[in-house]
Amino acid sequence: MADKKKILFWPDVYKEQGHWLPTLAWADYLSSLEEDGEKLYSIAFMGIMDCKQIVDDYNAANGTDFFYYPIFTKTYPEGYTAQVQATTNERWKSDHIMSLVYARFDDEDNMKDAGANESQVFEALSLRNFLTNDETDDDYYPDFYKGLDESAKDAFENGLDKCRNPDLIVSGFFTSMETAILYHLSQNGDDFNEDMKFAISTTYLRHPSEDPATRVLQNLNGFNDYQQRMLLNIVMPEDVDMDELEKEPEKSVEDFILPLTNLDEFIPCPKVFDYSHYEHGPKVHYVEPCINKELALPNGESPIDNWEDFLAEHDKIVFVTAGSQILDYKDKAVILFQSIIDAMQASDMNGYHLIICAGSTLVQELSSDYENVTICGWAPQHTILSALAESKHNGSCAIIHGGLATIKECVYYDVPFLVLPLGKDQMDNALRLEDCGINNRFHLEYIKPKCLRYFINQILQDYKSRLNLKKLSGVFHKSEESHIGANAIAHLATNGTLDGFEW
Template sequence: MPKTILFWPDVYKEQGHWLPTLKWAEDMLKNGHTVNYMGIVDCEGVVKAFPIAINGAVTSFPYSRIFENIYPLGYTTESHTSPNERWRPDHIWAIAYSALGEDLAKYKDKLNKDLYEDALHFYQTMTNVNPDLLVSGYFTSLESLLIHKIYDVNVVITTTYLRHPSEDPAMRAIQNLMAFSPTEFFKLVNLCRYGDLKQAALDAEEDFVDLLQDPEIDIEDFVEDLQYFDELIPCPREYEYTHYNPGEKVHYVEPCILDRDLNSSTNSVLDSTVIGAGNKKLIFVTAGSQVLDYEGKARHLFHCMCEAMRSAELNDYRLVLGVGSKLINDYEWTEFKNQSNIIFASWVPQRAILSAPNLEFALIHGGLATIKECVYNNKKFLILPLGKDQIDNAMRLRKYGINNMVPVESITPKVLIDAIVNLKSDRKTLENLSKLSEVFQSVERESPGKQVLLDNLNS
């Protein structure tokens, strides 16, 4: 029997959290199920840019906008200078107050206008979609828990980075709950059980539901349900530390490598004269979406690589530099714009270039999604970590015998040249990379994550 799956990978626009789910969403669609996405306005473009075929027509997955008042268009870009402070509790209240359902109108004058509208719209979205399964993200663990409690929806968590076993979704939810006072926590819990409280008030012939009463539950018990949800980590187990034992509900699964690039309103500068056998060998450099969070480090990397392209050692290569839309017209590249062996691009079709037969090297920031694409395609690559989990990702490769990390703080044009030359002749690293690539391709074919989702739909 066809079921409905609702995907909500993250509150914010972190492409690496959204892209793997597109693979699973398409798998579910091919299995006859209905697929919907929801998210803030900033994230809509990621989903809409992924072309899918339905009944012979090319379209995209349906997308419901939520929290349009709390997170208006452009919020992700505006908050890029504080990546660790991007999370806000405002939308938690919108989810919680949506539990009032039709009774929300009674609170219209008690809530601020933006919160009331976002709560009402969230209630309408959940009611209209009426999902059988919510596929959410690790960074929306608390949000997923509230939706589960309020709308009685089964949940599967997707964790798109390699976390420590102790940093499970329940712990993530507890960390977020620390943003609330004890009184606010009481209200959150009571809103989640509003239906029961309302019935109790009716039974007692009372017309008032006390949302501030002590629910007599501690935080650990409140988040306990998260321990029973399946969690998908879209990365083969072989890449993870062998001594990590995250538990039976955690599944290391297929890397979710998309078979096509996202559409873009920006024309690609890469055509058949750049990508393809017989063309000049390529070096691809990107910082991905991390340009927003670590602009200074990204600029330093890009500038050093441009300088390196003037060397004799790299004379036989062409550089494709994905600097992003924010930096593409920056004055810093003026002196390099006339170099015939450098291509500046605001957007690069990453799947196409990382699978190109003439791609010789990739220099990346070390996000898990881009690492997976490099490994899957068995391409020589260097990691220059900018922050977040990127150093950990590089260290896991070193554990596997792939020595390809260069600290971004130490790079100069000569350091980059030497790293590229050394990697090319590092037989042990290249052999181990080839072995890991075979593992990635095998697990991708098996698609164990898809089966976990199907099992949850049938449970």
């Protein structure tokens, strides 16, 4: 049997679960593919230390053992995402881009001559340790390695050996610039695999003009002319002239982004849910919705020991979540949660039990002594939605923010749900639901004791919307069972192209 193909997922620099979870669904399926009793693919993930928890929690809950390689540990030390509450653009630092650029060199002195500081040298050599065949000593293993016991170190080194120098990197839309750099490094960098292939996972329904190349141009606006010249003069030439790094590059920004236009892009959502007038190029593929298995719940963030028993005890449930990036619209989320807590005390909400999933930070700002209210940092969303779909829970519903991941789960489980957009792409997603004949959008000002039951009844009794939801759920189930995206990734890793793949 031929050597296993190595597939590396790098969904995002930042910890946004919605960008990571679909890739875990692909990874889970790919890890199950075998020939003659041998697994066909080695699967790994790469990202900052804070994102390691997502993969660890998935492994813990599902018995998988996906290897995780932490990167940019100096730029984004463990705890960064909890400490930094800022806009998406403010979270992103240019330092990590230059660390990736300096990975072009296999020599520490060349990195420093090109302008790398000590942290960037460490991060660049650590990257090379994973992405190339140039094995450095363990001084350049990720920082967390030093704190492991001998058994854990052996396991890490074993995983590193199995996954080093990947054949295919599936990166995220929001790491498009990093993907362009890696592509050029694979063609020009010392010890990089020139046959390395790339693909992009886009975990939201983007406008056709907002393609990965356009995303890179936006990122480049954050660099001054000097930095742009340095970047292009290091990653693009076949031979780097250390004396010419500050001069006008021979190749242009257009040359830099051109490879992105030829990469396959996977959108984990059936096309029927997107706007019908959106037309992408032939390299963009709508695939299965990637409905994930459950992640292990963080310790101490769930007040319920046995969720199955808890859900069985309550017939009518209102489940409320505002997504994993709740701090991006914290004030609106607090108003949402508190308003629903208050509304639950109206007499016409008798018999209902409210479950609020508020996130690990915001849960500390909410409190309730009401018996019909349960407030969690995190809750097993799949378990809850699956239960609400059962006939026992007729009259139950979910109230969500409108993020694509949670919409897909509500549709998949055919659970009546209301959408209250709080920001980002959520209003667009609510409008897409209306295009599909599902009228379930409402506004924050309507969450009052006398209004909440009215809107719940509206969505429960809107039989046209319920029928359209059931139809859409059927499409999602059929698409999910096809594993079309995961199979395409497997074909790409094995053959280097999607030519001949049957869609």
